[in-house]
Amino acid sequence: MASDIPPLAVRDVTVRFAGLTALDAVSFTVRPGTVHALIGPNGAGKSTCFNVLSGVCRPAAGSVRLGDQELTGLPPHRIAGLGVARIFQNLALPPHATVEDCLLLGRHRLTRAGFLAAGLRLPAAAREDRRHRERVREIAAFVGIEGQLDRPAGSLPYGQQKLAELARALCMEPRVLLLDEPVAGMTADERRRTAAVVAGVRDSLGISIVLVEHDMGVVMRLADAVTVLDFGRRIADGAPGDVQNDPAVVRAYLGERAEPEENAS
Structure with a gap:
């Protein structure tokens, strides 16, 4: 707050x-x-x-x-x-990645599990991944794109792509x-x-x-x-x-x- x-x-x-x-x-x-x-x-x-x-x-x-x-x-x-999170004027979403994956990129700085733990799907890494995905769904709902998470980001209308950019920034918990x-x-x-x-x-x-x-x-x-x-x-x-x-x-x-x-x- x-x-x-x-x-x-x-x-x-x-x-x-x-x-x-x-x-x-x-x-x-x-x-x-x-x-x-x-x-x-x-x-x-x-x-x-x-x-x-x-x-x-x-x-x-x-x-x-x-x-x-x-x-x-x-x-x-x-x-x-x-x-401090910045959203640029021009779109910067990977167009072929799903909206969910784009938003998960915003959680990267908050990730504590190491690469090896995540790759091996160790319990702590799996729990952290679930928490991140749950938070992504909450933020997507907050900006109104919860129904678009499985779509490629580049397939969204321009206005929704901009909202996805905003959601990705919010996923950083700025x-x-x-x-x-x-x-x-x-x-x-x-x-x-x-x-x-x-x-x-x-x-x-x-x-x-x-x-x-x-x-x-x-x-x-x-x-x-x-x-x-x-x-x-x-x-x-x-x-x-x-x-x-x-x-x-x-x-x-x-x-x-x-x-x-x-x-x-």
Whole structure:
């Protein structure tokens, strides 16, 4: 539950690529058990920020902490092992594997039985396998794909494949979930269904969620807090309604971004 999940604190994170500043001293805090949206125009730095949070990219300065645990500079598998799961925008399910097997991949970091014990089907390994499969069925039911477990993942409709991706991440038993455009490419019905599942992840499971999403309707319905980036800088941070009406945010989305003074006429 949320009371067991520490805050995710991003402090003064700066990322540079070949002399270009992709993130410029960005700070925000994801409160436990909330949906925190990270939005901004294309090129604002959202993906770079996600890459820092998941360990794909190491910042030039700043820090990321989950409670008292320093995440900055850790490799992705270490960050995942500490309870941070990421879902990418593009589908990454093995298309010919069954949905159940795809979800079982998410249980890998929780497996205690060794390879030999599992291969020999020793009693302890068999019991652990049963527990993992039972948990997979529970999570599949939670997201609404319990009837698809025996199907090849690639045969599912796009919206259900995205839900299977979410279910696989939940099978990791994460404390923080990084969702990269979870409703992109979906029909209106699929967007509503997925948004409801994401809300359930927060409300029923108490998992903290960092959400990157271009659908502002979904953002405003789901988010408890919003951080807005533009040109790698944080230009707004707060409640969804306040951020939506912030003049700097309106200018950024309308393309009326403030130019540096030396370029102003």
